[in-house]
Amino acid sequence: MLLGMLVVALAAPPTIDYANATSQLGARSGTWSHGATDLFDGRDDTAWCAGADGLGLGERIGVEFSRPVRVDRIRIAAGDPVRFGAFAPANRPRVVTLSNMDYVWQVVLPDDGQPFEMPLPPPFTGRQMVVQIDGVYDHGGRHVCLAELTLFDGDRPVQMAALTAQKGQPTLEGVWVRIEAQSPETFLVFYRDGRLRTRSHPDMAEPLPDRWGRWSWRPDALLRMSLEGERFDGDAMVTPHHDGRLRLALTGPFDGRWVPYVPETGFVSDLR
Secondary structure (H helix, E strand, O other): OOOHHHHHHHHOOOEEEEEEEEEEEEEOOOOOEOOOHHHOOOOOOOOOOOOOOOOOOOEEEEEEEEEEEEEEEEEEEEOOHHHHHHHHHHEEEEEEEEEEEOOEEEEEEOOOOOOOOEEEEEEEEEEEEEEEEEEEEEEOOOOOOOOOOOEEEEEOOOOOOOOOOOOOOOOOOOOEEEEEOOOOOOOOEOOOEEEEEEEOOOOOOOOOOOEEEEEOOOOOOOOOEEEEEEEEOOOOEEEEEOOOEEEEEEEHHHHHEEEEOOOOOOOOOOOO
């Protein structure tokens, strides 16, 4: 029985367990959303838009997969700026870089909204990836947007993991670093499926003692976190920043102000 469950787990397709951007354009009209997860939602009519004004060079998204992937093909769509009319015309990316500490590959996009597929020679492998904008077609727009990036592990697209911890409150997925604390290298990692991890450094070149647990929003808007048998219910305030990212203020054992973290070149993929 146990062996059968292990085989099923190993055969399960990989998913994206979180996606977090250095900046994102907040909703300004209707139900528009331009966060990091919109880049991987399988829709060309949604988009991640960098929140910083201008060309957005160096703006990026960091993702972590449920298990190591081998991406040998991608589908990418720059998008149609007309669809982003509520935010003024959008600039299209010209160069997009996929990377982690062991891999770098740049994709040059045409200046149109038609999606296209291309192989990755060599394939991308690892458990983390950074998607970065390194060139832009400047059409005079206030922001740069990228509509869709589909990653194929073999014949299967890598999809977002189900979001189970939100329950009507803001999602906290991604890596957060506390900036008002005695130890500035304390990180919280919130996964879409409700897992929680703390570590003393985000890069995983060497095995470090992590603490694992769960997180969820309570009906009274308290943030519940459990770590290795300890449970904390703390006040949590999520506020927008000028770059569109959320800021998290916590009380209790993780008292302080936390900000999202996205590495420049990816993580070393040594998680098991």
